[in-house]
Amino acid sequence: MTKQTIVFTGGGSAGHVTPNIAIMDELGREEWDLHYIGSKQGIEKDLISALEIPYYGISSGKLRRYLDFQNVKDAFKVIKGIADARKVLKKLQPKLVFSKGGFVSVPVIIAASLLNIPIYIHESDLTPGLANKISQRFATKIFTSFEEAASHFPAHKTTAIGSPIRQAIFAGDAKRGKALLGITNDQPILTIMGGSLGAQKINETIRTALPELTARYHIVHLCGKGNVDETLQHIPSYQQFDYVNKELPDLLAATDTVITRGGSNALFEFLALHIPMLIIPLTKQQSRGDQLLNAAAFTKKGYAHTLEEEQLTAKSLLQALEQLEEGRDTMIQRLKASNQGDALSELVKQIQAIS
Numbered sequence: 512m513t514k515q516t517i518v519f520t521g522g523g524s525a526g527h528v529t530p531n532i533a534i535m536d537e538l539g540r541e542e543w544d545l546h547y548i549g550s551k552q553g554i555e556k557d558l559i560s561a562l563e564i565p566y567y568g569i570s571s572g573k574l575r576r577y578l579d580f581q582n583v584k585d586a587f588k589v590i591k592g593i594a595d596a597r598k599v600l601k602k603l604q605p606k607l608v609f610s611k612g613g614f615v616s617v618p619v620i621i622a623a624s625l626l627n628i629p630i631y632i633h634e635s636d637l638t639p640g641l642a643n644k645i646s647q648r649f650a651t652k653i654f655t656s657f658e659e660a661a662s663h664f665p666a667h668k669t670t671a672i673g674s675p676i677r678q679a680i681f682a683g684d685a686k687r688g689k690a691l692l693g694i695t696n697d698q699p700i701l702t703i704m705g706g707s708l709g710a711q712k713i714n715e716t717i718r719t720a721l722p723e724l725t726a727r728y729h730i731v732h733l734c735g736k737g738n739v740d741e742t743l744q745h746i747p748s749y750q751q752f753d754y755v756n757k758e759l760p761d762l763l764a765a766t767d768t769v770i771t772r773g774g775s776n777a778l779f780e781f782l783a784l785h786i787p788m789l790i791i792p793l794t795k796q797q798s799r800g801d802q803l804l805n806a807a808a809f810t811k812k813g814y815a816h817t818l819e820e821e822q823l824t825a826k827s828l829l830q831a832l833e834q835l836e837e838g839r840d841t842m843i844q845r846l847k848a849s850n851q852g853d854a855l856s857e858l859v860k861q862i863q864a865i866s
């Protein structure tokens with residue numbers, strides 16, 4: 512059987528890469544020639560190169576909504592990126608380009624469109640990011656994680672399919688997770704995931720509240736690259752990791768409660784695993800407001816509580832956690848009652864249908 516070629520793109524943060532990895536894993540390397548186009552130095556480069564999937568770094572500029580000198584410089588980078596991507600795509604002749612968004616995806620989509628290559632895009636957030644807003648007109652099909660997001664795209668080519676979650680997330684084992692952490696007691700585990708890029712204010716607040724937190728929980732703090740504080744390594748019931756990869760499923764299986772940013776992929780993973788969550792979304796100034804909307808949607812459905820970063824102090828954090836634990840059983844019932852379907856298999860079917 513001849514293999515089909517597919518090119519994935521997306522980057523800038525893990526949220527624009529991990530769903531691609533989930534899909535690539537499902538498609539398999541026996542039937543598909545998998546390739547990835549990303550930026551020259553984004554997180555996608557490390558994540559994809561570790562999988563030994565051919566990676567092509569292209570020139571990419573940040574997309575801005577306002578005009579300034581940097582904007583002109585970035586426009587040139589995007590134009591160069593289109594030329595870079597065109598060269599790669601012309602050589603590979605893929606059946607499909609699949610994009611998870613992020614600014615690096617735009618030149619790839621434009622190049623694919625110029626070469627008449629079918630394009631699928633997937634939007635993880637409640638409202639589209641700038642990259643997918645630009646890309647949607649070139650897309651053959653558009654998929655969204657949130658049902659509410661579909662209305663932002665042309666109805667005839669859009670499906671609210673859900674969030675493609677990597678299979679490995681469901682294969683976690685609580686015993687293995689506890690063994691990994693060296694825990695032998697029954698203390699509940701609170702995992703803090705500050706988004707793939709970390710979260711300085713959350714990290715600081717957690718560390719300030721450590722005496723109270725460790726009295727109640729065993730703390731697993733995923734604090735982002737470069738944010739491990741060696742001076743705190745000796746504190747009992749407190750463990751820090753910058754970023755975990757293959758250990759994540761076991762750690763989550765052992766986790767009782769999470770504190771998280773409002774990145775969509777993490778939220779849907781916790782939903783699928785039925786873990787009660789306290790969301791501290793990025794503010795409008797830090798992001799484009801997408802995390803506030805993701806958090807509000809999850810909170811409205813009873814899957815989470817939200818604590819806004821402007822209100823975040825050690826005291827408000829402890830209060831918010833207490834409230835969350837009081838309503839824990841109801842929240843778990845809501846999480847369990849939510850039937851998200853199997854977006855990963857559905858997406859894979861849609862891709863296979865093109866071959």
Ligand SMILES: CC(=O)N[C@H]1[C@@H](OP(=O)(O)OP(=O)(O)OC[C@H]2O[C@@H](n3ccc(=O)[nH]c3=O)[C@H](O)[C@@H]2O)O[C@H](CO)[C@@H](O)[C@@H]1O
Pocket residue numbers: 524525526527529530635636704706707708733753754755756759772773774775776777778780793798801802805
């Ligand atoms: C700063 C920024 O622009 N954030 C955006 C980015 O999220 P960002 O990449 O920060 O976060 P997401 O929650 O969407 O994705 C993080 C992914 O990384 C994984 N993970 C995380 C930590 C770790 O130690 N190990 C690990 O594997 C998570 O399981 C998840 O699959 O894309 C999301 C989806 O478009 C958006 O909602 C966010 O607003």
